[in-house]
């Protein structure tokens with residue numbers, strides 16, 4: 001995973017920021033939104049963020 005790749009362009013939220021938020025205890029899209037502001041502007045990234053969060057949680061749980 002490229003940590004500096006952008007997942008939410010409106011708020012410049014990167015994959016790494018989302019991973020860190022999940023590791024800090026965020027479990028849902030809503031929690032990620034409240035923690036780091038991802039998906040809180042145009043909302044176009046929300047479906048993708050939900051997919052990304054699920055995928056990252058699976059990866060983190062495997063380790």
Ligand code: FES
Nearest residue numbers: 008010041043045
């Ligand atoms: S791209 Fe994420 S809120 Fe617009």
